[in-house]
Amino acid sequence: MVKQTIQIFARVKPTVRKQQQGIYSIDEDEKLTPSLEIILPRDLADGFVNNKRESYRFKFQRIFDQDAKQETIFENIAKPVAESVLAGYNGTIFAYGQTGSGKTFTITGGAERYSDRGIIPRTLSYIFEQLQKDSSKIYTTHISYLEIYNECGYDLLDPRHEASSLEDLPKVTVLEDPDQNIHLKNLSLHQAATEEEALNLLFLGDTNRMIAETPMNQASTRSHCIFTIHLSSKEPGSATVRHAKLHLVDLAGSERVAKTGVGGQLLTEAKYINLSLHYLEQVIIALSEKHRSHIPYRNSMMTSVLRDSLGGNCMTTMIATLSLEKRNIDESISTCRFAQRVALIKNEAVLNEEIDPKLMIIRLQKEIQELKDELAIVTGEQRTEALTEAELLQLEKLITSFLEDQDPESKLEVGTDMRKIHHCFHYLKKLLNDKKIHRQSTAPSENKDQNCQEPLKEEEYKKLRDILQQRDNEINILVNMLKKEKKKAQDALHLSSVDRSQLSHGQSSPFPPGNPDGPKTLPFSASTQALDSSTSPYRSSLLHRKTGMREEMSLGRQEAFEIFKRDHADSVTIEDNKQILKQRFAEAKALGESINEARSKIGRLKEEITQRHVQQVALGISENIPVPSMPDQLEEKLRSQLEEEKRRYKTMFARLKALKVEIEHLQLLMDKAKVKLQKEFEAWWAKEATSLQVNSPAVTPSNHVKPFPQMSEAQHERSQPLSNKSIPERPVSSVPLTGDSQTDSDILAFIKARHNILQRTGFQ
Ligand code: ADP
Ligand code: MG
Numbered sequence: 095m096v097k098q099t100i101q102i103f104a105r106v107k108p109t110v111r112k113q114q115q116g117i118y119s120i121d122e123d124e125k126l127t128p129s130l131e132i133i134l135p136r137d138l139a140d141g142f143v144n145n146k147r148e149s150y151r152f153k154f155q156r157i158f159d160q161d162a163k164q165e166t167i168f169e170n171i172a173k174p175v176a177e178s179v180l181a182g183y184n185g186t187i188f189a190y191g192q193t194g195s196g197k198t199f200t201i202t203g204g205a206e207r208y209s210d211r212g213i214i215p216r217t218l219s220y221i222f223e224q225l226q227k228d229s230s231k232i233y234t235t236h237i238s239y240l241e242i243y244n245e246c247g248y249d250l251l252d253p254r255h256e257a258s259s260l261e262d263l264p265k266v267t268v269l270e271d272p273d274q275n276i277h278l279k280n281l282s283l284h285q286a287a288t289e290e291e292a293l294n295l296l297f298l299g300d301t302n303r304m305i306a307e308t309p310m311n312q313a314s315t316r317s318h319c320i321f322t323i324h325l326s327s328k329e330p331g332s333a334t335v336r337h338a339k340l341h342l343v344d345l346a347g348s349e350r351v352a353k354t355g356v357g358g359q360l361l362t363e364a365k366y367i368n369l370s371l372h373y374l375e376q377v378i379i380a381l382s383e384k385h386r387s388h389i390p391y392r393n394s395m396m397t398s399v400l401r402d403s404l405g406g407n408c409m410t411t412m413i414a415t416l417s418l419e420k421r422n423i424d425e426s427i428s429t430c431r432f433a434q435r436v437a438l439i440k441n442e443a444v445l446n447e448e449i450d451p452k453l454m455i456i457r458l459q460k461e462i463q464e465l466k467d468e469l470a471i472v473t474g475e476q477r478t479e480a481l482t483e484a485e486l487l488q489l490e491k492l493i494t495s496f497l498e499d500q501d502p503e504s505k506l507e508v509g510t511d512m513r514k515i516h517h518c519f520h521y522l523k524k525l526l527n528d529k530k531i532h533r534q535s536t537a538p539s540e541n542k543d544q545n546c547q548e549p550l551k552e553e554e555y556k557k558l559r560d561i562l563q564q565r566d567n568e569i570n571i572l573v574n575m576l577k578k579e580k581k582k583a584q585d586a587l588h589l590s591s592v593d594r595s596q597l598s599h600g601q602s603s604p605f606p607p608g609n610p611d612g613p614k615t616l617p618f619s620a621s622t623q624a625l626d627s628s629t630s631p632y633r634s635s636l637l638h639r640k641t642g643m644r645e646e647m648s649l650g651r652q653e654a655f656e657i658f659k660r661d662h663a664d665s666v667t668i669e670d671n672k673q674i675l676k677q678r679f680a681e682a683k684a685l686g687e688s689i690n691e692a693r694s695k696i697g698r699l700k701e702e703i704t705q706r707h708v709q710q711v712a713l714g715i716s717e718n719i720p721v722p723s724m725p726d727q728l729e730e731k732l733r734s735q736l737e738e739e740k741r742r743y744k745t746m747f748a749r750l751k752a753l754k755v756e757i758e759h760l761q762l763l764m765d766k767a768k769v770k771l772q773k774e775f776e777a778w779w780a781k782e783a784t785s786l787q788v789n790s791p792a793v794t795p796s797n798h799v800k801p802f803p804q805m806s807e808a809q810h811e812r813s814q815p816l817s818n819k820s821i822p823e824r825p826v827s828s829v830p831l832t833g834d835s836q837t838d839s840d841i842l843a844f845i846k847a848r849h850n851i852l853q854r855t856g857f858q
Contacts, residue, residue, distance in 0.1 A: 096183060096443045100404075101155050101411040102433045103171050104130055106418050107196040108160040118418045118426075120157045127153045132427055135420060152430040153437075154414070164209065167200060168216040171411060175340065176217050178409050179325060180224055182336040183443040186343065186403035187213060190432060191415030192425040193315040193347030200413055201321075201344040202300065214296055214321050214342050221323065222289040236283040236324040237292055239299035240266055242396050243317035245370065248306075249281050250299035250319070260306040268398045276401055283324060296321065315347040316368055318396050333454040337446045341403060346371060348432070349425055350715075370394040372715075375432065379711055381405040382438035409443045412436050473510050481513050489514055493521050651779060658775045668767050675760045678753055685750045692743040699736040703729060 106118070117135060122128045133149045156170060175185040189197035204210030225233045239250040247266030269277040286292035303319065323340040346368040373394035380389045381404060391401045403410045414433040416426045481489075489508065496506040508514040659665050706729045 096178070096409060098409055098441055098443070100436050100439045100441065102414065102437045103156050103158065103411065104152070104154045104414045104416060104430070104433070105158040105162060105167065105196060105200060106160050106416045107194075107199075109417075109419055117420060117423065120159055122157065127155075128157045129153045130157050130430065132418070132423065132430070134423065150427055150430070152434055154433065164200075164203065164212060164216070167413075168213055168220075171413060172213045172217050173220060175409060175411055176220050176224075178443070179323070179338045179340040180221065182327065182338050182445045182447070184339050184341075184402055184408040184446065186341040186400065186408050186410040187413065188341075188343035188345055188400075188403070188410075189413045189415055190345050190348055191429050192349040192417065192422060195415035195417040195422075195429070197344050197347075197413075197415050200415060201319075201342055202296070215293060217340070217342065218292045218296070218323070219289055221325070222292070231327045231329055234326040235286050235292065236326075237286050237295045238278075238281050238283050238322045238324065239295065240278065240281055240320045240322070240399070241303060241317050242320070242370065242399070245395050247278065247281070247395055247399075250302045251282050251284055251295055252302075253282070253284075263302065263306065268395055270398075274401075276398055278399065292323070318346050318370065319344045320399060328450075328453075331457060333449050333451075333457050334447050335450050335453070337448070341400065343400070345374075348429060350428075370396040373397050374400075375715070377404055378432070378435050378439065379708075382435045383707075403441075405439050406441060407444050407446070408441050410439075410441055481517060485514070486517065489517055490521060493518060493525075497525075654779065655772075655775050658778065659771055662771055662774070664767050664771055668764055668771075671760050671764050671767075675757065675764070678757050678760065682750060682753045682757065685746055685753065689743060689746050689750065692739055692746065696736060696739050696743065699732055699739060703732045703736065706732065 117133055119131045119133070120128065121131065129151050130153075131149050131151045158167060158170075172187055175187055179185045187201075189201050191197055199210070199212060201212050202214050203212030221235070225235070237251070241248045241250050241260070241263075243260060247268070248260055248263040249266050250263065252264045264280045264282075266281045267279045269279050271277060284295050286295060299319075299321070321342045321344075323342075325338045325340070326335055327338075328335045348368075348371055373390065374397055376390050376393065377397045380386045389405065391397045391404075397404070402408045412433060414429050416422075416429060418426055492506060492508065496504060506518065508518055706726065710726055710729070
């Protein structure tokens with residue numbers, strides 16, 4: 095692949111009057127890129143061109159002054175392109191400039207002198223010369239010649255027509271395939287085996303063009319002509335074909351319609367005579383701007399046809415033709431400005447290779463025949479398609495005797511005939527399979543023998559035994575695990591039934607209907623939910639597994655846990671973290687919203703800048719104002735806003751990232767604390783349950799219930815005075831008793847324990 099920007103050259107047409115020469119200068123310092131300076135005469139600077147700059151400087155790859163010969167132009171501009179076309183790349187050379195600036199002279203040449211012949215005939219001559227020299231490849235050359243006038247394509251080489259007007263010529267239309275490749279329907283391709291044939295086609299086309307032109311349509315100034323050399327090459331015997339196209343383009347005059355305002359005022363409006371040049375400019379602008387995804391190629395036929403030449407698979411060169419006379423200053427400046435934009439366009443030329451299936455088949459057929467011939471020479475016999483019956487029989491006999499031969503050195507000799515070798519293998523395979531089937535059908539009776547006979551079988555048996563052992567072990571482990579799990583479940587069941595039997599009656603709720611304490615369990619689950627809602631699904635399920643026993647808790651235990659949790663030293667940390675987490679979530683949410691706003695604002699600003707830019711360019715075109723020389727304040731403002739917004743976006747994004755890390759960290763901390771709390775509660779509860787069991791069924795003074803071990807010193811101190819406070823005990827009679835002394839005593843014990851807890855924590 096060759097990556098290259100479009101190469102731009104300038105050519106200045108000789109002027110008639112010598113005194114006009116002072117309006118431009120060429121700076122050709124060898125170290126620097128050559129530049130062309132156009133100097134505005136004072137009278138023009140004061141009025142005609144409405145900004146006051148006195149000179150304009152434009153850079154070109156090379157600048158060819160008035161005395162440049164056609165030969166020099168060809169050598170420096172066209173020859174390198176022709177060379178890359180010969181190498182298999184697409185190439186385009188187009189001339190751009192106002193009418194009379196020398197486009198046709200440069201591309202096709204002058205009509206008078208041989209030495210005046212232009213790029214097309216010289217390139218044809220060069221290409222055919224090279225093709226003749228290169229005998230390593232087979233080349234095919236075709237020519238097409240297309241004229242585009244008023245968005246219509248005409249085939250200038252149609253042999254069936256004697257054109258008297260452009261409309262008589264066959265109309266060419268553009269077709270686009272799903273891969274966005276352009277195909278020109280009705281454009282004839284003519285093979286040219288020699289330079290002469292190709293030149294004849296050029297002249298036929300030029301003549302058709304001339305005949306078809308009338309003073310009315312001014313085709314030569316208002317139409318584009320694309321002369322294309324299609325070159326195919328392939329190495330002898332290869333099925334890979336290379337295709338390359340060279341477009342030599344003579345564009346319509348780039349001059350603009352000038353409307354003079356009332357009283358011979360300044361130019362108020364100037365537009366391209368040619369709409370398709372306007373579209374060409376649009377394409378060039380789009381291509382020269384970074385990040386433009388849509389390029390309006392389809393707007394005109396010319397840009398569709400030259401699609402590959404502009405920002406595509408092509409090596410493209412532009413020649414800006416300039417007629418640097420005083421009256422043409424503005425046109426010359428716009429030609430140069432256009433060239434500067436064109437120079438920004440990057441192309442990527444690739445080799446266009448394809449495999450010709452027909453050629454491939456022919457090649458393979460040839461190869462097969464050659465191999466067959468070679469084989470016949472080696473074996474000394476001509477092969478037929480298949481072996482005869484007799485040959486097959488003969489072979490099978492050979493195989494049988496080979497197999498029966500007890501001599502270990504015996505050989506099966508069938509010669510170098512691959513068909514015979516293959517048959518031998520097939521026959522042997524068949525024999526082997528037959529034997530296998532036979533063995534299987536007689537297997538059971540032979541089993542015993544095999545086991546003791548073959549050492550290999552012994553090894554296999556050992557292996558299987560090992561595997562069996564391993565599986566046994568695995569099963570044992572799994573059974574053990576299952577047992578443990580079952581035991582755990584049973585323990586839990588037992589524990590809860592102990593709880594229940596101690597603290598409640600039967601399997602029903604520990605709180606009989608109407609128990610005023612019942613509803614208190616609700617805030618517990620609600621707060622748990624609130625706590626868990628902040629955790630990720632993964633984490634919450636993990637946590638759930640760890641704290642799953644809570645679900646199996648009796649309501650009494652749940653309530654005790656609630657109180658335990660509240661008075662636990664860690665609960666302060668959990669609560670704090672919960673608050674911070676809530677804040678961070680809110681902050682993250684707000685940040686996310688702001689980030690989205692900033693993002694859409696950036697999008698809007700970018701859009702505004704593009705629109706503004708397009709407006710400015712349009713203004714430049716219509717008023718001949720050099721766009722880059724006028725810093726647009728609004729655009730500047732929009733750009734600085736854009737920068738500011740981008741900065742804001744970045745800052746917020748960084749903050750959000752930091753927040754995410756913080757949130758995740760906090761969540762992990764909380765999960766850990768919750769698991770710890772649960773564990774400690776379980777330990778405490780178990781202890782309490784045992785001690786209750788010991789003291790049951792008598793309702794004993796409550797002071798044997800140990801305070802929560804996790805209670806901080808401060809909390810403990812705080813709860814101390816409260817515990818000394820005389821708290822009216824809930825009358826036992828207010829609890830509806832069951833009448834079952836065991837259960838009732840359980841209930842009483844529970845109430846006592848509960849009261850104790852509440853008293854210590856100042857809950858009541
Ligand atoms: P365009 O195609 O841009 O309208 P032409 O190529 O027809 O311009 O040139 C206009 C006239 O100027 C023609 O008569 C042409 O022979 C002459 N001319 C253009 N360039 C040169 C040049 N470099 N040397 C001599 N004559 C030229
Ligand atoms: Mg011309």
